[in-house]
Amino acid sequence: MKFVTHIDEKKFTLFNENHPNGHALQSIEWGNLKCIGEWTKELVGLEDGSGDLQASAMLLRRKLPGLSRYILYAPRGYVLDYENIDLVKEFTKELKQYAKKTKAIFVKIDPCIIYKERTIDGDIKEDGIDNTKLIESLKNMGYAHKGTNLDFEGIQPRFVFKLDVDKDKDTLFKSFHHKTRYNIRLAEKKGIEIYEGSIDDLEEFERIMRVTGSRDGFITRPLKYFKDMYNTMEKQGKMKLFMAKYNVKKALDKAISDLEKEENSKKPNEDRINKLQREIPEMTELASKNLDGIIVSGAIVLLNGKKAWYLYGASDNLYRNLMPNYLLQWHMIAYSMDCGCTLYDFRGISGNLDPNHHLYGLYRFKKGFNGDFVEYIGEFDLVVSKFYYNLWEFWVPKVKRLIRKLRKK
Known part of the structure; x- marks a missing residue:
């Protein structure tokens, strides 16, 4: 095997789109988006004797402030077969040498590899997949496991929800x-009507994204980020x-x-008649003021090969009772199927399935589409420089906390 850098982008894309572990976040386009910010991208891989890729990685590089050191x-x-431990070892060895030469202190990965197979209700399957040994193997190769947190x-x-869409739409809908x-x-x-948005719709999307963030308690991206994503x-x-x-x-x-008709x-x-008689005057006034309709929600889907990912979703506080997000998801699923996708990934849910947990509603919503509850093995850091890695992991956070305390006094 030969470790290669500066891989031809078409070759890299073909490998990423067709490999079982290929991902939209490993695409050239995603790397280009991140390069608009503080990252740069690098394409590395392993080739066999025939020049065919057997492993690849789109690496994002970022310089640490005040140091001539980097993180990757x-x-x-990586886009490779994680069941082939020898391949993982060889790629890890070559990548660690490459990182060391280019002054990176560690390489972070978060593979889409199942940890323990679960039922749709989140219960571990007794005879299901269990990749505990893979975690231990990665540790033995020099990776620091960042744990198995629930949120x-x-x-x-x-934790994510995945949906097999390799079937006809009627069968899928009935499931x-x-x-x-x-x-x-x-x-x-x-x-409620769904339409494909243009770059001009991003301003409204970003607005309701902020509404969603305020309601659900998370920080949102600025409008420029979404425009950069669209253009890229x-x-x-x-x-x-x-x-x-x-x-x-x-x-x-x-x-x-x-x-x-009634x-x-x-x-x-009579109850329905009275209800409609109350609603119609209100709707008449609302229609006169909103001739083009009212935007109530939006979503961004990523595509790579035969896979689709629901990346961002936003919904206004108004008219949520009309269930726009259900129709929106079904429309995106159908669109991904029209594009030849066989897998639709709803992305994140919490692993805490307590009905009182603040993220339980997200799980319940995605569960309704009858997909697979998936738990991944988590994040790993391939440590290249123990000194700088310890500085990054332990001392920098402590200094930041100390500065915040001093500012409050």
Whole structure:
């Protein structure tokens, strides 16, 4: 095997898109997006005697402040067969030498490799996959395991929901929980429409993203980041923006039609008639003020080979009762299937399935699509320089905490 750098981008992309462990966050386009900020990207790999790639990594490099040292990060880990321990060892050995030569103090990875196989309810399967030995093998190779936390403590989520979409749409739709199917149909009946967004829609998307962040307690990205993502990835077919709109005029027309049918029926439902009579004046006024409809939610999906990832989702506080996010997800799933994808990844959930946990609703929402509850093995740091790594891991955080305390006095 030969360790190579500066791999041809077309060759790298072909390998990443077709490998079982290929990932959108290992794509050239994702690396280009990150290069707009403080990172640079590098393509490295292992070639066999025929010049074919057997392992690859899109590495993001970042300089440490005040030091002539760097950190390297391979988002979602290396693209290789992790069951081939000899291959992992060889790539690790070569990569560690490369990192040392280029003054990196460690290489971070967070592979999409199952830790322990679980049921949809989060229970560990007795005879399921168990990669405890892989974790130990990585430790023996010099990787520091960052633990198995339950929430979103890492760079990437450790728990995700995945959906096999290698089937026809009718069969897939019927496999959803009956409440999920009901909410998708409800959104359509209530006038929710999904459309593919353009770069001009990002301003509204970023606005409702901030609303979502404030409601759910997380920091959001600025508008520039989303525009950079669109400009870097959309034309290459690596990302799509979808928006959900409340078509009030369409909902009003249906309400008027429903009222007429109810009033003319042989057994009119007086409660329903009264409800529609109350709603129609309000909807009439709302429709007159929002001729183009009202944006209620949006989402970004990433594509790589035959896989799709739900990356970002945003929803306004208004009209959540119309269930726009259910229809939005179904539309993105159907779109990924039209693109030839066989896997749709809902991404992050919490591993804490206590119904009282603040993230339980996220799990319940994604569970309704009847996918697979997946737990990954977590983050690992391939330590290159123990001195600088200890400085980074232990002393820098302590100094930062001390400075914050002094500022408060």
